[in-house]
Amino acid sequence: MNKQIRQTDILNYIYEHQMVSVNELVNKFKVTPMTIRRDLNELSAKRLVRRVHGGATISNVLYAEESYEERSISYIDEKRRIAEAAYQIIEENDCLILDGGTTTRELAKLMRCLKNVTVIINDFIIYHILKDNKNINLIFAGGNIINDFNTITSGMINFKFYENFNVDLAFIGVMSVDLTSGIFQSDLDVATSKLGMIRAANESYILVDHTKFNKNAMFKVVSMDEINNIITDTNFNISQYEIPEHINVLRV
Numbered sequence: 406m407n408k409q410i411r412q413t414d415i416l417n418y419i420y421e422h423q424m425v426s427v428n429e430l431v432n433k434f435k436v437t438p439m440t441i442r443r444d445l446n447e448l449s450a451k452r453l454v455r456r457v458h459g460g461a462t463i464s465n466v467l468y469a470e471e472s473y474e475e476r477s478i479s480y481i482d483e484k485r486r487i488a489e490a491a492y493q494i495i496e497e498n499d500c501l502i503l504d505g506g507t508t509t510r511e512l513a514k515l516m517r518c519l520k521n522v523t524v525i526i527n528d529f530i531i532y533h534i535l536k537d538n539k540n541i542n543l544i545f546a547g548g549n550i551i552n553d554f555n556t557i558t559s560g561m562i563n564f565k566f567y568e569n570f571n572v573d574l575a576f577i578g579v580m581s582v583d584l585t586s587g588i589f590q591s592d593l594d595v596a597t598s599k600l601g602m603i604r605a606a607n608e609s610y611i612l613v614d615h616t617k618f619n620k621n622a623m624f625k626v627v628s629m630d631e632i633n634n635i636i637t638d639t640n641f642n643i644s645q646y647e648i649p650e651h652i653n654v655l656r657v
Contacts, residue, residue: 411436412444417533419454419461421514426460480614481511483638487612488512490636490657491576494610497521499573502602503531505557506578508612510534516541525570527558527598551594560594564601575606581622582613584646587629589622596624603627610634615641 406414411434418433419425430441445461448454454461488511495501498521503509505528513534516524520540526532527546535543548563577599581589588611590596603609603626615638629649636655648654 406434408444412448413533415441415444416448416453417536420463420530420533424457424460424462429460480616480638483614483640484508484511486638486657487614487636488515490655491610491612492516494574495519495522499523500570501525501574501576502567502570502572502606504528504575504577504599504602505531506612508578508614509576512576512612523572525567525572527563529556548598549594551592557595557598559592559598561597563594563598567601567605570605572606573608575602575609576612577602577609578612579622579626580617581620582611582618582635584618584629584648584652586625588626588632590624590626591622593624596626599626603631608634610636612636614638618646 415430415434418430427438427441427445430445431438434441445454445456449456449461454463484507487508491512492515495516500523502525503513503516505526510528510530513531516522517535517538519538522540523542523544524535525544525546526535527548532543532545535541546558546563546566548558548566549560550558551560577588579588579599580591583589588599590599609632611632611634613635618637618641629652632652634653634655636657639656641654641656643654643656
């Protein structure tokens with residue numbers, strides 16, 4: 406196995422397991438500890454992983470309120486249930502957009518066994534999750550890569566990319582849901598990207614755990630008039646909110 410392929414496989418393994426040791430990678434890839442340490446140092450220099458004592462973990466992608474590591478382990482059971490509910494919606498021959506984010510990455514893991522679907526993505530981690538399934542037509546949306554969100558593409562170039570498509574489904578993650586005014590994001594480029602995804606889809610599903618409701622974020626993606634479906638977890642107390650009649654809220 407050449408170095409480039411091995412490092413790609415190591416990266417994929419780390420993204421799936423979140424934190425790994427050098428010894429674990431030595432056993433997995435059948436190379437020397439020195440080789441693994443050199444690979445991890447090179448991946449760390451590219452900001453793709455973060456070195457820790459005795460191994461490596463996922464790169465510390467600094468979102469506005471939490472790092473990727475913190476978000477990936479926060480409410481993980483709830484996120485997996487949300488992902489499982491979303492997975493049940495997908496049918497053979499669907500064309501869909503899969504947004505970047507911790508919940509959509511859980512959905513991507515379930516999608517590895519799908520056949521005859523087209524998936525448009527903007528997330529490098531999701532790419533590593535899905536890339537080995539030859540039965541998925543995988544399309545990567547171009548765009549800007551900004552420092553605070555360096556595992557995804559976003560911005561106006563990304564928005565324009567989605568204008569070329571009319572897809573069946575879009576699964577979207579956001580930082581904030583205000584049931585009276587809309588869904589929000591902390592970064593304008595990322596909000597613009599999500600708007601493009603929603604506009605390109607015949608049906609969009611917002612995938613959010615209960616902590617995202619009425620949470621503050623600066624930039625509106627769309628108003629609630631453009632949202633029909635929300636999938637969240639059972640900790641969302643539906644009785645505390647006035648939900649617009651046109652919105653279907655699934656609690657799992």
